[in-house]
Amino acid sequence: MILFDYSGIGFYDTRVNKKIPDTTIEVSKGDRDSFCSQSPVGMTLGAGEDNRPKWVSVPTQGVKELSALAKITRDEAINSFVGCVVFDGSEFQASSRSKLDMEGVIRKAELQGYPDTDIRPWRLSDNSWRDITLSEIKAISEMVELEILGNWETVWSQFNIWDSGDKTDPFTIND
DSSP states (O other): OEEEETTTTEEEETTTOSOOOSSEEEEOHHHHHHHSSOOOTTEEEEEOTTSOEEEEEOOOOOHHHHHHHHHHHHHHHHHTOEEEEEETTEEEEEEHHHHHHHHHHHHHHHHHTOOTTOEEEEEOTTSOEEEEEHHHHHHHHHHHHHHHHHHHHHHHHHHHHHHTSOOOSOOOOOO
C-alpha cells in the first residue's frame, strides 16, 4: 500500500517502511510516480486541502534567508576579487592572493636583509614574467591594496544600500 504524508510531505510504501506517521492517506502507485518525477518549474510537492499530493508554488525566501544569502554573496565578491594594476607598463594581478604573495616576498627579504634593489622574477597578469626590484614590489603591493580596498568599498556600499532597503529581492553585485 502507498501512503502520502500530508503533514511531513512524503510517500511511504508499507512493504518497505515500518514506521509510518499518523498523518497519511492512501494514494495510488500512479499518484506517487507522477509526484516523484521532476517537479514543474517554481513548484514543489505539497498537500491540497483534501490532504492529497499536489504541486504547490515554492515559497519565496524570507528576509532571514535573503540576508544570509546576501552576506555570502558579499563575502564572495570581496574574497574572489581579481583586478589588475599597471606599473611601469606592465599589468600585475590585484587580488587578496597576490597581495599576500607580495607581502610574503617583502617580509622574507626584510628578514634576510636583502636590499630594496634586489631583483625578483614576477608573474604578470598575462602569465608572462618580469624582473622587478623589491622596491617595485613594495610600490605595486600598495597599488594592489588600493585596488582591493576600492572593490571592498564598492561591494560594501552596494550591500549597505540593499541592507537598508526592504530586502524583497536577492542582493547582487552591480559592476
